[in-house]
Amino acid sequence: MLLLGIAIFAYSLRDIKFSVLVNDFVHINFWWFGVAILCMLLYLGLESWIVKVFISDRIEGFTFKDAVRIPLVEQLFNGITPFSSGGQPAQLFALMQTGIDAGKASSVLLMKFVVYQSMIVINFIIALIIGFREIQDKLHALAWLVVFGFTIHLAVIVGLLMIMFWYSFTKKMVGVLMYPFHWFMKAERFHRIEDNLNSKIDSFYAESVRISGKGKLMLRVFVITFFQLAVYYLIPYFIMLALGYTSANIVMVTSFHVLIVMVISLFPIPGGSGGAEYSFEMIFRSYITSNSKLVLAMILWRLLTYYFGMLAGLVAMVIRPDKVVEEPDL
Numbered sequence: 001m002l003l004l005g006i007a008i009f010a011y012s013l014r015d016i017k018f019s020v021l022v023n024d025f026v027h028i029n030f031w032w033f034g035v036a037i038l039c040m041l042l043y044l045g046l047e048s049w050i051v052k053v054f055i056s057d058r059i060e061g062f063t064f065k066d067a068v069r070i071p072l073v074e075q076l077f078n079g080i081t082p083f084s085s086g087g088q089p090a091q092l093f094a095l096m097q098t099g100i101d102a103g104k105a106s107s108v109l110l111m112k113f114v115v116y117q118s119m120i121v122i123n124f125i126i127a128l129i130i131g132f133r134e135i136q137d138k139l140h141a142l143a144w145l146v147v148f149g150f151t152i153h154l155a156v157i158v159g160l161l162m163i164m165f166w167y168s169f170t171k172k173m174v175g176v177l178m179y180p181f182h183w184f185m186k187a188e189r190f191h192r193i194e195d196n197l198n199s200k201i202d203s204f205y206a207e208s209v210r211i212s213g214k215g216k217l218m219l220r221v222f223v224i225t226f227f228q229l230a231v232y233y234l235i236p237y238f239i240m241l242a243l244g245y246t247s248a249n250i251v252m253v254t255s256f257h258v259l260i261v262m263v264i265s266l267f268p269i270p271g272g273s274g275g276a277e278y279s280f281e282m283i284f285r286s287y288i289t290s291n292s293k294l295v296l297a298m299i300l301w302r303l304l305t306y307y308f309g310m311l312a313g314l315v316a317m318v319i320r321p322d323k324v325v326e327e328p329d330l
Contacts, residue, residue: 001080004273005307012277012295020292024243032242033300039231039238040304044312046228047071050115050221054108057217059100061324066098069316076313079306082268088113094316099323106200107207110160115218117157119225123233124150127258130251149262163201164208171201232305233257236284239300243293256283271306 013021045068052067073094077086088109095105128150162170174197182190211218237253260279264272280298288294 001270001273001310002307004269005271005302008274008277009299009302012281012298016292016295021296024290024292024296028242028296029244030242032238036235036238036242036300036304039235040308043228043232044068044071044075044309046224046231047074050112050224050228051108053217053221053224054112055095055100057214058104058108059324061322062098062100063322065319066321069319069321070094072309072313072316074313075309076317079271079310079313081270084265084270094321098321103203106203107210110200110204111207111211112221114157114160115221115225117153117160119222119229121150121153121157123229123258124153124262127255131255131259134252134256145266146259146262149266153262153265160204163205167201167205171198174198174201233261235304236280236297236301239297239304240284240288242300243288243297245288248287253284253287259283276306277302 048064048067048071051070052062052064055062055067070091073090074087077090078084080086091109092102092105095108096102128146132146159170162173175194178190178194178197181193185193233254234250234257236257237248237250240248240253260276260283263279264276267273267275269275277298280301281294284297285294288297
């Protein structure tokens with residue numbers, strides 16, 4: 001993925017003199033760029049806090065150092081797998097390394113996922129209202145990928161909410177939807193997949209029942225997640241300020257970033273590589289008039305929001321976790 005990123009950056013720079021790019025970088029406002037870096041650090045730090053809140057509600061002795069490892073490991077495996085599919089299993093593995101039971105770890109990650117997805121959908125609806133017309137003018141047919149991405153995220157949330165509130169109906173519906181697959185699979189494999197899916201549904205439902213009586217905890221996590229996503233979505237705005245575009249509209253730029261993140265989630269290449277860079281350049285071309293500064297902004301954005309997390313995840317993987325000792329459930 002690093003080699004692919006270098007190739008994409010090199011292609012983006014094909015018509016730009018390297019000396020011009022270096023000159024633009026040297027003259028950026030490093031204070032504002034520092035704020036952009038701080039936003040990314042806060043994003044990871046706030047997610048670590050969310051992990052700590054969820055785990056500490058169930059298990060004593062879980063350290064903040066171990067909590068910090070979880071989002072970093074997630075960043076690495078999200079970044080190297082198609083559709084960010086490796087992030088959840090990697091987090092589960094990292095939690096199990098600390099001695100947490102797999103079932104409890106899975107339940108915590110599912111609830112964290114529900115909150116995160118819910119906030120993404122809410123933010124997206126707001127961003128869609130604010131910036132879709134303008135993004136449609138810039139991306140044309142690609143803009144409908146944004147709507148398609150939203151539909152997928154919404155469907156995931158609806159499915160999870162159905163498990164929480166219409167458990168019996170959802171179990172039956174999943175059984176009906178799964179049934180045609182047995183025509184194309186061996187019976188043993190089909191039953192193994194069916195049992196695994198039912199186990200996950202049961203686990204999520206049990207955790208949702210347990211957590212439903214903890215309104216203060218969930219409100220706390222929702223608030224933290226709101227600020228976590230807010231600082232992340234603000235990163236391109238501070239990069240633009242660093243490049244001297246001080247008249248940038250913070251609401252519009254932030255809305256555009258929300259929509260870009262949604263587009264990235266649809267590209268099967270890990271990290272949305274190629275699609276992410278193209279979307280950023282197309283959307284911000286009318287705001288960043290200098291071609292060299294536009295490419296520089298894109299590179300800085302990708303380094304912060306994608307490659308930084310991957311490299312930090314590599315470091316997190318080699319850090320020895322602290323161990324918790326779980327008391328057996330009575």
